Amino acid sequence: MPAAPHLSPTDLAERLSGIHPELAILGPSELAGRHPGEHPDNFAGGVMAQPGSSEAAAALVRWCAENNVAIVPQGGLTGLVGGNVSHAGEVILSSSRLNRILVVHADEMTVEVEAGVALEALQQAVAPHGLTTGIDLGSRGTATIGGMVSTNAGGILAFRNGVMRHQVLGLEAILPWGEIYSDMTRVVKVSAGPDLKHLFIGGEGAFGFVTRVVLKLEPIRPHRATAFIGVSDATAALSVIRHFRSQPTVTLEGAEMMWPRYIRDHAKLKSFDLSWLEDDAAALLIEVSGETVEQATGVLEEGLETLWEAVGLKGGVIAQSLDQARKFWDIREDSGFYYADIPDAPSFDISVPPTGLDTYVAGLHARLRAIDPTYDAYVYGHIADGNLHLTLIKRGPLPKAELLAVEDAIYSGVQEAGGSFSAEHGVGFEKRHGYESNVSRQKQALARTIKQAIDQKGIFNPGKVPFA
Template sequence: MIRCLRISTTMFAKKSIPGTILFKRYFDRCLSNIPELTKNRYPVNRGDYAILNDNHVQFFKNLLDNRIITDPDECESYNIDWIKNVRGYSTCVLKPKTTEEVSKILAFCNENRIAVCPQGGNTGLVGGSVPVFDEVILNTSLMRTIYNINGTSGVLICQAGCVLEDLDNALAEHGLMMPLDLGAKGLCHIGGNVATNAGGLRLLRYGNLHGSVLGVEAVKADGQIIDLLSALKKDNTGFHLKHLFIGSEGVLGIITKVAIQCPPKPLAINLAFLGLPSFKHVLKVLKQAKRDLGEILASCELIDQSTMRVSTENLKLRLPFPEEYPFYMLIESHGSNTVHDEEKLTVFLEEIMKNELILNGILAKAPSTIRKIWELRERLTEGFVLDGYVFKYDISLPIENFYSLVPVMQERLSGLKDVIRVSGYGHLGDGNIHFQVSCREFSQEILQKIEPFVYEYTSKLRGSISAEHGIGFRKPKYVHYSKSPESIVIMKQLKTLFDPKGILNPYKVLPP
């Protein structure tokens, strides 16, 4: 039986906790359960790089005026990724403030063959932002200058270490917003977002960063500064070199500044939270949303029942309605005219109720209510870690096959007693599913059951083994499932051209 869709402006009256505080609490919990070293967990050999000595450290101290961490205990949090997947053992964290300092650091490291791990907010999910061994960590957290926000053109120019949520808040004063929104927005850096080509919740409406980023400034391994910081929407002069750095994960150079096109902040925002009986119904609702909502459709997210329990049981968050359903959808609209948008939403909701596509739903318009509902989705990664250990995969599949991997893997892993849940959620609107297997602790047996099967399955459907999280440390040997041999050769040639000594983020992105 279909329940009446409710309009809510008062639900979740309790004040929402800022994202920065939530992620700080979460990361502190991560450090209480430290994973084993990457070199012990995975088969990888240290490259032919220098061992850091006192002369190296003294150079960094003189250059950075002691903005350097060398105490092993203080370095610990910089060595661990936030889902406790990998851990390095670097004893040197550098915190430059300027592009010139980054340039001098890299020139010195290149000359002395010292491996460098670029690091932003360290919210990556594929082991790309922490050392594998003892690489020097170049952390951008002090590079937080906003140079300009142009309210007319909508162009933002800033340093790479600016936190995504801080940029969104600064843009709001000019009637603008960031074109991407991530669950980790309270900690992640825009430089890291660009370096990994982060997608997020708004990609359906605002596109990916290859379209939004107008220019970058980057530093090559030898210290050479590459100024590609165009603020023009159209600049058709030769090769678009900026695209080499977008999604390159720091293996070609370190991004230090970004120019990004920012859309106007919507004047009308609405969020529908729906309960559905099957994935077949989900696809029909998606098709209806695209047709009825058109230009105001901003986000379309899917969460299965097992995943939703991570939020309700592990994080103690509350659903908008008491009943549980096999699937949930979050559909958000962004527009400039409240009356116009509500008319579109009314037509859409009446249609899906008339056709019995949903079992329950709520329409939220109050900002506080919308924030609380989005917490159910945005804090999922935090909640999964509380299961114990999570094998997390970020893949793109054809829309009709979006959820197909989950039941296949549930059957494949059914006999393993340490598995807690096999589930999926993600960006239904662009075909990007986050598939994960929770277990009590890391298990080689479970890993071997999942990999490479998950990538073989994805490849057979002509999907992508990495939709938005990148390749990092965990996926280089599986790149061939998505890239042709010719493409991989060209990628390696570019690496050699930009970083002939291989000091930038070694062991990442490219197959060994």
């Protein structure tokens, strides 16, 4: 942590005003009325700098480095692990005015964007070219490209296209001493020395502030068919997924599984008809694209017929309209529905190789019950890449000792199975226990060494991963 500047937020805002003409500064009174996003303390710092250009962002960082003022980078504020929480004396560096789509290279299927562009805004901007992003996620309306880079976001297409890291061809970032790091490459083949952009991708704002990104794009596949299917377990779901991935005439666009308690509680809340789903079965949302809606629907219907007996499907329903398909997706994507009943319930985000999912889930329920026989969890997620979201069905916050026990129950066996205790949400500061107990000592030390070498004053996002 840098030496505290002993400046109140109001004084800090005043000092920052005028350091660059393209830098807007909001003080505590301007921030007071704004929604802080997913964490109530995101705006606790009370001062926000909104650069309108990379140069303005660089000027802000330079000033902070010279004055030992810490910086908390912020994008769409959809982060779930406290990575954007700020404190008095720190400056929030927001990408909200870096919101230009710079160049669409339609023939190349690439785009250059500023970091503050929201995912859905980008999708809408490239749609007239017949293109879309190779990555998609539920919070597309607010999540920004810069934030998605910083957390190495995954989402619903990662089983096919990889994660954000695999979609980024180039980027520009502001280094902790205020220089602009520019590497706006638009090709996939680059072996020009160590590829340092991968420090910023998934770096959670510890190494700099991402200002621009070059992303790969892919053709829009608008002709979709969507089904909800009952499955007994993840193994059955993976058989369904394997079938549709191997059909040459459709492309799998989504495979989202919801374990029984999640699908039933959510359906009840939304009055969503579950009469098609057998008792005790989990639900699998499957979407494919094809040449036409009819052709995609045909392949989906035929496939489910073929799989019905072989896999032992537990019911199913195919969406009869785009509106119905949207309602299917809402059951999966509006996953915060349970917080009304269990505010601050501890939630987690792990990945294991998909073939290990059933073993993991069975063990998880046993481990939770060993802590407290009443414990249960909502389990759902991106089944094709082994990424599960897990929420303890209990109002939070838990007492610290109990929370740590729950975390250990959630993470148990994950690394050994070849997975990760944090799949796509990152570490921030809330997953510090998971990081310290699941990431090897060598990797933690190496991350600290690099952090200290690059950000000698500890300017960027102090108190968060890698906890230097």
